[in-house]
Amino acid sequence: MASVLVVEDDQFVRSALIRHLTDAAHTVRSVGTALEALREVAHHRFDVVVLDLGLPDLDGSEALKMLRGITDVPVIIATARDDEAEIVRLLNAGADDYLTKPFSVEHLSARMSAVLRRSRAGAGETPASPVLRVGGLTVDPLRRQAELDGVRLDLTRREFDLLAFLAARPGVVVPRRELLAEVWQQSYGDDQTIDVHLSWLRRKLGETAARPRYLHTLRGVGVKLEPSSDVPAVRHPGAEPAP
Numbered sequence: 001m002a003s004v005l006v007v008e009d010d011q012f013v014r015s016a017l018i019r020h021l022t023d024a025a026h027t028v029r030s031v032g033t034a035l036e037a038l039r040e041v042a043h044h045r046f047d048v049v050v051l052d053l054g055l056p057d058l059d060g061s062e063a064l065k066m067l068r069g070i071t072d073v074p075v076i077i078a079t080a081r082d083d084e085a086e087i088v089r090l091l092n093a094g095a096d097d098y099l100t101k102p103f104s105v106e107h108l109s110a111r112m113s114a115v116l117r118r119s120r121a122g123a124g125e126t127p128a129s130p131v132l133r134v135g136g137l138t139v140d141p142l143r144r145q146a147e148l149d150g151v152r153l154d155l156t157r158r159e160f161d162l163l164a165f166l167a168a169r170p171g172v173v174v175p176r177r178e179l180l181a182e183v184w185q186q187s188y189g190d191d192q193t194i195d196v197h198l199s200w201l202r203r204k205l206g207e208t209a210a211r212p213r214y215l216h217t218l219r220g221v222g223v224k225l226e227p228s229s230d231v232p233a234v235r236h237p238g239a240e241p242a243p
Contacts, residue, residue, distance in 0.1 A: 001026055001027065002047035002048060002112070002116055003026070003027045003029075003044075003045065003046045003047045003048075004021055004026050004027065004028050004046065004047065004048055004049075004112075005028075005029050005030070005031070005041065005044075005046045005048075005049045005050070006018060006028060006029070006050050007030075007031055007032075007033075007034070007036075007037040007049065007050065007051045007052055007055070007063070008030065008032065008050070008052040009055055009056050010052070013052075016105070017030075017050065020105040020109075029044065029046075032055075032056070033055055033056060033058070034055045034058035034059075034062070034063035035057055035058065037063060037067070038063070038066055038067065041067060041071050041073065047116060048073065048075070048076060048116060049074070049075045049076070050076050050108070051063065051075050051076070051078065052078050052079070053078070053079040053081060054080065060077065060079070061086075061089070061093060064090065064094060064095060065093055065094070067094075068094040072157060074096040074097075074115045074116070074118070075094065075095050076095070076096060076097045076098065076099060076108075076111055076112065077097070077098040077099070078101060078103070078108075079099070079100060079101060080100070081100075082100050084192070088192070088196050091193065091196045091197070092200060094156065096158065097111050099111060114184065118158075118184070132164065132168055134167050134170045134225055135214065136149040136150075136227070137167065137205075137214060137225075137227070139160075139164050139167040141164050141168075144160055146163055148205060148206070153204055153205075154204070155201075156200075158197055159197060159201050159204070162201060165182055165183050166224070167225055169224075169225070170224075170225055171226045172224055173218055173223070173224045174223055174224065176222055176223070178222070179194055179222075180193075194223075198215060198217070198223065201215065202215055213227070214226065214227055
């Protein structure tokens with residue numbers, strides 16, 4: 001059972017989601033505007049937020065940014081927009097997943113289950129893990145911290161999970177299907193989600209796909225983490241000096 005906040009202004013859709021989620025034994029609160037959603041998140045603890053983009057007071061993408069400013073609660077975007085650039089922008093802005101309307105309640109349930117598994121695994125008790133070191137990159141799974149050449153990296157939860165998974169397998173090419181299964185806890189999906197997070201992670205590692213420093217993509221095969229000594233580092237402006 002999970003505590004779910006549904007942010008949806010269409011009363012018919014909202015009622016259907018509430019009924020389905022309640023039947024599935026989830027605790028549900030619902031609102032119809034972005035400002036109400038922000039108030040709810042500020043005063044109540046939720047396990048996941050289902051966020052519509054077409055809200056009457058504020059575009060859902062702006063609401064997502066504001067939510068990310070006060071909480072790291074997993075957010076699933078529910079949108080009628082299927083533009084690829086828009087989807088990439090939402091993932092970059094901090095969305096954990098997205099669904100394009102119309103979608104079935106079964107599809108929503110599957111996505112929610114995957115998001116909740118990832119969230120609970122990250123919040124649960126974690127056995128002591130050795131600090132991972134790959135070149136100048138240091139990843140501490142227990143403290144969920146990463147540094148590059150002594151500089152703390154400001155990573156989102158998903159970015160850290162992806163980096164830690166690859167760092168535990170240095171030099172090993174990891175198939176994209178395995179990344180989806182282990183990092184995203186999904187048995188299916190498209191490559192766009194992986195590409196977006198790899199791109200975001202590359203920027204924070206001071207590299208590009210054309211000139212990789214650590215993240216190497218083998219087209220049609222997978223991704224590996226391995227230091228390249230001939231590529232200079234580029235300090236990302238979001239990096240923080242380690243204390």
